[in-house]
Amino acid sequence: MDTLVFLGTGDAMGVPRVYCNCNICTEARTDGDNIRLRSSVLIDNGEDVLVIDCGPDWRRQMEAEGIRSMRRLLVTHAHFDHIGGLPEWADACRWMGYKGELYAPAEIILVIQRQYPWLTSHIEMIPCDDGVELDGWQISTWKVNHGKNGYSYAFRLEKAGYAWVYCPDSISLGPEETGRMGGADLLVLGTSFYYEAAELSTRSVYDMTEAAELLQVVKPRRAVYTHMSHDVDVNEAYILPENVTLARTGLRLPLGTAEA
Template structure:
């Protein structure tokens, strides 16, 4: 039976796929001295008691885990197979050395992409001695999981035309790269304490929600608090955007910690 736990969400990264600032950019955000405008690729770790579950491990994974001082993990949940969400997969090696096979959770399509890109991690024969190993579990939006007393519900969202997974941990939902959400999946998002979702930029985008679309989702779902992530430098300066948001909506930033009682 799921029990009420105090959840802690640590934002490991809050940027879109290029990071913020983007290489070679002339956008004014690049020259900001506000550390909240320096963003690694989007990922979070959700913790309770001594449990840590990471959602996605992009190209900044090693730096993020060192910065957040995450010495142990209980597993990794993947949202989808794009490079900014899986390109740090090999960096799980130190966790493998300590804990053995690392539990990972994804849908079948994402697991196939991981197996292709990181075949040496999944192979059973002639393994490279220092290669990590994993214990994969295939999940779908129809599953309900329970990790150490916390209910986990996968949520199918649409990343443009690509179906991907978000996750609800208790009363916290993490939806990255979302553009639209099927009505049946929105039913799973009622009664949230915290909603974390995408707000890429102010202008419309084919595969990611804009700021106005993210605000409309908050208005529809009515979480007690909302945090926007997967942000492009085109959204603007953190300090300016925060002034435009409702009092219960916040712009997330790297190393932000949010607790939910």
């Protein structure tokens, strides 16, 4: 059975913030429960890995997991916290002597190529708008609202009767966007705050109170919240739906019908 591993669970700035002395950033510098690198996950099939998103903490994440070779990557969108590690991955591909495979919607690939035009020497960029199969996973993707930050994409992965959705950057999703989340065994959802008081038009990611309402609509069997800011304390006893877990770096979940 494949395993989902959380490489990073932080928002765009990560935790701790260099400038911040709040209780959560202070704890992250000492005990470390709240240390959060930029959001990324991998699927481990026992022989190879498939990674989703490659932010500026990519090298540190690979070192933490003891991974020396990464050949394939899915990208949700072209913001720095999701693609900032691409130059390092390209350099790794160059030294290892193979061409990496990057899968993303075509419009995301165009943005990446504008930002890093030299990457195609070492990374093949493959559009996946119409879906793709990797390691037996049937993967589909669709655009989701990212609030003031424009748009992102979500991925739904299905294999052997098990379905899960990865959607780290979204807010205020409508029926067309949530329809493909329905019936998932697992939803990995970005929630930057427990409650974010800022005016909605200035925001870009769900908070946990809004996410609870979303879960009532899409009804996943289990949900894990990721992409958390320094407002979130993973040791706090927040009021959350019973089927929700706050992700921590290194969290491992089996991806299959035997998942507990």
